[in-house]
Amino acid sequence: MKMQYLRNVVSLRLDSEKCIGCGRCxxxxxxxxxxxxxxxxxxxxRDACMECGACALNCPVDALDVESGVGCAVGLLNTALGRxxxxxxxxxxxxxxx
Amino acid sequence: xxxxxxxxxxxGPLVRVPTxxxxxxxxxxxxxxxxxGRDRYTVPPGLYAVGTxxxxxxxxxxxxxxxSFDHLRRALAGLDAWVMVLDTxxxxxxxxxxxxxxxxxEVVRRxxxxxxxRAVKHSTLIxxxxxxxGVSAHEVRRQSGFKVVYGPVRAADLxxxxxxxxxxxPAMRRxxxxxxxxxxxxxxxxxxxxxxxxVTMLLFFxxxxxxxxxxxxxxxxxPSLAVAVWANFLAGVVxxxxxxxxxxxxxxxxxxxxxxxxxxxxxxxxxxYRPVEGAAVALLxxxxxxxxxxxxxxxxxxxxxxxxxxEMPWALRLQIAGAVAGLALWFVAxxx
Ligand code: SF4
Ligand code: SF4
Numbered sequence: 001m002k003m004q005y006l007r008n009v010v011s012l013r014l015d016s017e018k019c020i021g022c023g024r025c026x027x028x029x030x031x032x033x034x035x036x037x038x039x040x041x042x043x044x045x046r047d048a049c050m051e052c053g054a055c056a057l058n059c060p061v062d063a064l065d066v067e068s069g070v071g072c073a074v075g076l077l078n079t080a081l082g083r084x085x086x087x088x089x090x091x092x093x094x095x096x097x098x
Numbered sequence: 099x100x101x102x103x104x105x106x107x108x109x110g111p112l113v114r115v116p117t118x119x120x121x122x123x124x125x126x127x128x129x130x131x132x133x134x135g136r137d138r139y140t141v142p143p144g145l146y147a148v149g150t151x152x153x154x155x156x157x158x159x160x161x162x163x164x165x166s167f168d169h170l171r172r173a174l175a176g177l178d179a180w181v182m183v184l185d186t187x188x189x190x191x192x193x194x195x196x197x198x199x200x201x202x203x204e205v206v207r208r209x210x211x212x213x214x215x216r217a218v219k220h221s222t223l224i225x226x227x228x229x230x231x232g233v234s235a236h237e238v239r240r241q242s243g244f245k246v247v248y249g250p251v252r253a254a255d256l257x258x259x260x261x262x263x264x265x266x267x268p269a270m271r272r273x274x275x276x277x278x279x280x281x282x283x284x285x286x287x288x289x290x291x292x293x294x295x296x297v298t299m300l301l302f303f304x305x306x307x308x309x310x311x312x313x314x315x316x317x318x319x320x321p322s323l324a325v326a327v328w329a330n331f332l333a334g335v336v337x338x339x340x341x342x343x344x345x346x347x348x349x350x351x352x353x354x355x356x357x358x359x360x361x362x363x364x365x366x367x368x369x370x371y372r373p374v375e376g377a378a379v380a381l382l383x384x385x386x387x388x389x390x391x392x393x394x395x396x397x398x399x400x401x402x403x404x405x406x407x408x409e410m411p412w413a414l415r416l417q418i419a420g421a422v423a424g425l426a427l428w429f430v431a432x433x434x
Contacts, residue, residue, distance in 0.1 A: 072406065
């Protein structure tokens with residue numbers, strides 16, 4: 001079953017003008033957000049984006065932009081409270097179980 | 099763990115790593131499941147040989163968290179390959195990529211440090227796809243001359259990926275969150291939540307003495323209090339992750355609240371509480387499970403920070419309100 005998080009919240013933006021259709025974003029995206037059509041990348045499943053930032057970092061022409069981070073309540077709470085650590089505490093981060 | 103050096107390769111003498119797991123590796127993997135000794139479960143960064151690699155053999159990178167390394171070497175059974183272990187401070191690929199330790203800089207530095215250019219002639223480096231959030235492929239190429247190809251998400255798919263001429267199927271590119279994967283994150287969560295649950299239970303035991311009947315009656319209530327606390331622990335820490343896709347709503351606070359409602363109703367029904375007490379138990383269950391649901395966002399591979407930021411403010415407010423109301427009712431029930 002496909003997991004789906006909230007609708008219409010994601011900060012992902014694609015500038016089709018700049019895109020050269022190299023396909024790198026399709027290669028790195030773990031959620032199948034893009035497809036390649038007519039030599040350009042296109043966002044087809046925006047709500048599936050988890051804002052990991054891989055596509056933007058790997059786009060050679062800067063056509064992608066996303067406010068990346070970790071979707072972890074504990075981490076965001078820590079940040080909001082001005083505490084260190086992006087997740088539940090460096091090495092014990094819950095996302096780091098595998 | 100590693101058979102000591104001696105294998106002569108194009109990159110000089112290297113440690114050849116076994117591809118079979120020993121009982122120690124299984125034991126270690128199990129310990130990691132429960133979050134035991136995680137800080138020390140590392141492999142020294144550097145270049146390793148699998149089989150008898152030559153100039154044309156694939157060069158694959160991974161993190162120096164031993165479990166990441168173990169999954170990779172096991173997947174490479176029967177193949178000849180170079181494994182380059184990056185220094186990610188003992189953290190797995192994905193989390194390290196998020197923190198930037200599995201990053202462009204470390205990849206470039208490590209390629210130079212192990213003289214990867216002497217080991218292979220093809221100048222192609224296979225990175226795990228989940229390293230993507232930390233690495234800029236074109237930057238690596240510019241700085242090191244190595245062309246980055248992202249391998250599959252799961253190491254187990256590497257042989258098929260290599261056989262297909264370094265092509266991944268769409269399924270290999272997708273992160274999943276199957277029942278098995280969801281259950282895998284439960285033990286660490288359970289360990290982390292155990293003490294808070296215990297403290298909560300003891301506080302309720304103490305508070306149960308407040309009221310017109312004092313501690314004589316409180317003693318009789320302890321079993322049902324204990325059941326209520328641990329039922330919520332089980333629901334919030336184990337059942338919510340297990341039933342995640344089946345729970346209603348998209349927001350995790352909502353999914354958790356649904357689980358809490360179920361728990362509260364079950365407790366009320368089984369505990370044969372008076373209405374005031376029953377309502378208190380239900381409200382507290384909803385608030386607690388909703389909160390635990392929200393906390394579970396950190397364990398999933400599909401929640402975006404924008405999404406969590408969207409749901410967290412209203413969710414926390416409602417959870418606090420629910421908890422306060424539940425506690426108030428529970429104290430009222432001491433006196434009526
Ligand atoms: S940020 Fe991550 S999940 Fe979102 S589109 Fe880019 S690669 Fe995919
Ligand atoms: S990585 Fe950038 S240039 Fe390449 S296809 Fe994606 S958006 Fe276009």
